Amino acid sequence: MKSLGSIRRDFAPWNDPNAKPYIQFDNVTKKFGDFTAVNNLSLTIFEREFFALLGASGCGKSTLLRMLAGFEEPTAGRILLDGQDLRGIPPYRRPVNMMFQSYALFPHMTVENNIAFGLKQDGMPKPEIAARVAEMLKLVKLEQFAKRKPHQLSGGQRQRVALARSVAKRPKVLLLDEPLGALDKKLREETQFELMDLQQKLGLTFVVVTHDQEEAMTMADRIAILDKGEVMQVATPPEVYEAPASRFVAHFVGNVNMFEGKVAERTAKTTRISGATGAQIVVENAGDAAAGADIVFAIRPEKIKISSKKPADAINALEGEVYDIAYLGDMTVYHVRLDDGQMVRASTMNAARVTEDPLSWNDRAWVSFRSDAGVVLTR
């Protein structure tokens, strides 16, 4: 299999068998009454990693974060930070800080007192506190707002105060609970890059909880996808997208077409899949799926080519009718109903202003893709 790209090529401790894990969840279970929020979960996070916990609400991601911060204790299992078991250590003695979803700024304190709060608890000398606060204000570009109270700030400014406060103590690990959830879309995108810069600059380990897959893909070195308190997959963003481990992950991250089917025939290089509705698909990377096994072939919309005539050289080409078209500016999304009834979503980048081969509603169309364009999922 060809390697999947990575943004920070030199940073991949998870591939190094000798790398020492920094945060370790060891068979952690957390129950609230009868409800199991986290179920026998194990996870390893490395130093200086930007790690994202991604999942729908109620998947246990916030509980994981709260257990790291010390607000909840695991029902079973243990959590290690830099080799130290965190059990029984109260939140105020843990070398981690958290940025809260609601920001939790102290309403009766000015911006600078909010930032200084943690430093004062440590008994840091006053001149050092003043210097650190000034440095933090500069870092988040809020120098002129030092004397304001939280209610005198806009949403984006409050978010930056919360961030400055949580990194002021230089924690070993910064926990971020939906850090950008309350910001509007434009500001959110800008702030994502600011957070990445900040993490690089400070050299901290970031663990971020989010339900926004784009946010996780943009910022994280690795993503853990959670469902019902269990880890579905832990991988880099390209791996999660291009090589999802299960139907759940493929569905959860991005858009995907799924063909239910069976492995019809395996040769040394290729595998032929017989779709439940009749489509015959030839793929290269079928993993260890044995002949006759029930599988799902998953392929992303942008890897499917759509044309009005059958492409001459295509290994996989299926015929159907254009059912729906969505023009989004940068790309166009086609919904094609194949002749066997299956719906296929194909997207095309609008690289040119005028399309050579325009397709319209109810036109006959061919969808084609390469033999290595999709993945075979057995789970």
Added chain:
Amino acid sequence: MNATWSRFNITSIVLGFAFLYLPIVLLIVFSFNESKLVTVWGGFSTKWYVSLFHNQGLMDAAWVTARVGVISATVATVLGTLAALTLTRYTRFRGRVLFSGMVFAPLVMPEVITGLSLLLLFVAVGLDRGFLTVTLAHITLTMCFVAVVVQSRLVSFDRSLEEAAMDLGATPVKTFFQITLPVIMPAIVSGWMLAFTLSLDDLVIASFTSGPGATTLPMKIYSQVRLGVTPEINAACTILIAVVAVGVIIASLANKRREVQRQLDEQAAQRG
């Protein structure tokens, strides 16, 4: 709103306000009466105010009332705040509904019953009636009012503020004094003022639980009125009204100013 001054509207407003304020206005007017006869106007004078300050009995009663009010309001505020904290924070303990019901029951308990039961208790434990017993009784009376006021604030209190403080290294005790207490302080102050006012004008419970040497102002006024209303009493009541009115006006003005300032700040922040 398109309000027209119909005859009906005017009549109802005049009647309503007369109903509410005529007795008080009469009382204030007659406190400036020259004549010794309360209901006969004999010209303007402030002599009753002067003589009021020479009436040792009334002045003693006022001093007792002030001390009982401050002490009982302070103790009731501490106890009421603790009760409110327990009731909002430890929501899972057994018998919580019963407990919270019991805390709030005195709100609707007839004062006569509260007073009588306290009297029986003090007699049973052999506590001599006096300053201490009135104060204790007023703590019992006002604690639940404080609890209600503070609890309504705590319900909307964002617990993540406390978590953030602990996350930043503050122990639970420091968190309480540096974060929780300052944030709920306005509610605690209102609770204290409410408790003080209730103690100030309580007659029924004080009558049951007070003893020699601990006559409160309402008791004193009531007993003097039974011997006949003197213009001095009118003067004393006018001063009481003035104190309460000034307090209420200052409190509401301060509140209003804070609110307006807050809105202006928030608008400014939104504009960037």
